[in-house]
Amino acid sequence: MSTSPEQFWSIGEIAEHADTTVKTVRFYSDRGLLPESARSSGGHRRYGPQALERLRLIRSLRALGLPLTEVRRVVEDTDAAGHVLQDAVASRLRELGTELKAMRWRQAALRLVQECPPAQRPDRLRLLGALNTPPSTAPLARFWRAWLPPRMPARATTAFLEAAVPQPPDEPHPTQVLAFARLHAMTTAPCPGGRQPRPEVHQVAGARGTAVLYTGLAEAYQLAGPQLRRAQDPHPGEALDAYVAAYASAYRSRDSRQFRRSLAARLATEPRLDRYWELTAAVLTPPAGPPEPTPGSTDDWLRTALDQDNAETA
Structure with a gap:
C-alpha cells in the first residue's frame, strides 16, 4: 500500500489495512480517539497513514487491557520519552497482580x-x-x-x-x-x-x-x-x-x-x-x-x- 501523505482511505479500507472491523474504527472515531484526516465530497470519513498507525497503537493498548481513559492519555501524549505509556503499563500490571x-x-x-x-x-x-x-x-x-x-x-x-x-x-x-x-x-x-x-x-x-x-x-x-x-x-x-x-x-x-x-x-x-x-x-x-x-x-x-x-x- 502507499504511504504517501496524500493517500486517504475510507473507513472500510482503513479497517481492512488494520485487520479490524468497520464497527471498531467507527467506535474509536466517535470517541475522538481516531480523528479523521479529511472528508469525501459526499461527507464520508477519510483516514491517512497517521490514523492507521494510531489505530494499530490503540488496538495494541486495548489488547493489553488498558481502559479507554488510559488509551486516550497515551495516544495524546506528545512526550517522546513515553512517560504516560510507562505509567499506564505499570498501573495495569498492578491491577493484574491484584x-x-x-x-x-x-x-x-x-x-x-x-x-x-x-x-x-x-x-x-x-x-x-x-x-x-x-x-x-x-x-x-x-x-x-x-x-x-x-x-x-x-x-x-x-x-x-x-x-x-x-x-x-x-x-x-x-x-x-x-x-x-x-x-x-x-x-x-x-x-x-x-x-x-x-x-x-x-x-x-x-x-x-x-x-x-x-x-x-x-x-x-x-x-x-x-x-x-x-x-x-x-x-x-x-x-x-x-x-x-x-x-x-x-x-x-x-x-x-x-x-x-x-x-x-x-x-x-x-x-x-x-x-x-x-x-x-x-x-x-x-x-x-x-x-x-x-x-x-x-x-x-x-x-x-x-x-x-x-x-x-x-
Whole structure:
C-alpha cells in the first residue's frame, strides 16, 4: 500500500489495512480517539497513514487491557520519552497482580469447600462469605488498634501492626485460606464483656513505656526467630537478654536475677491470645513448610527460656 501523505482511505479500507472491523474504527472515531484526516465530497470519513498507525497503537493498548481513559492519555501524549505509556503499563500490571491474587484465593476457597466433608460445608461457606478476595487485613488491624493503648506513638503502633497482622499469601493453600477466614471471624466477632484486655504486665508501663516495651520485644523476636526456624530448644542467650531488657526498660528498672524471677511469675498469670497466634502461624506457613515464627510462638519460646534460666540459677 502507499504511504504517501496524500493517500486517504475510507473507513472500510482503513479497517481492512488494520485487520479490524468497520464497527471498531467507527467506535474509536466517535470517541475522538481516531480523528479523521479529511472528508469525501459526499461527507464520508477519510483516514491517512497517521490514523492507521494510531489505530494499530490503540488496538495494541486495548489488547493489553488498558481502559479507554488510559488509551486516550497515551495516544495524546506528545512526550517522546513515553512517560504516560510507562505509567499506564505499570498501573495495569498492578491491577493484574491484584486480579491474579483474587483468582488464586477464589480457587483455593473453592478447593477448600470441595475437599471438606459435606457436614462442614455450611460453616466453611459462612466463613468464606465474610471475606473479600483478595482478603483485607483491615479488620485484624482494627482488632489490635482497639487492644493497644490509645496514646501509643504512631510509629510504634505501625511497627506493632506489621508484626502482629499476617499478610495473606499471594498463592494460598486451602488450609491458609481457612486459617485467615477464621482469623477474620475471630477479630470481627463481638466480644462478651468487651475486648480481651491487654496483659497487666503491659498496661503498668503506660503509653510511653508500652512503646518502649514493644520496640524492645520486636528486637528480641528478631534475635530468636532464626533459632525457632532451626527448631532449637529454648535457651538463655542474646535473645533472652534483649527480651528481659525490653521489660526492664519499660519499667525503668534494670535486669537482675530478682527482676527475672518476678517477670517470669507475672508473665505466667497473664491472659493470652494463643488461638490468634496459632491461626497466624497457619496463614504464614505453607503445608509442607516449617512453621513460621509469630510474635506469639516467639514469646512462648522466650518465656520458656526465661523459666529455664531462672531454674538453672535458683
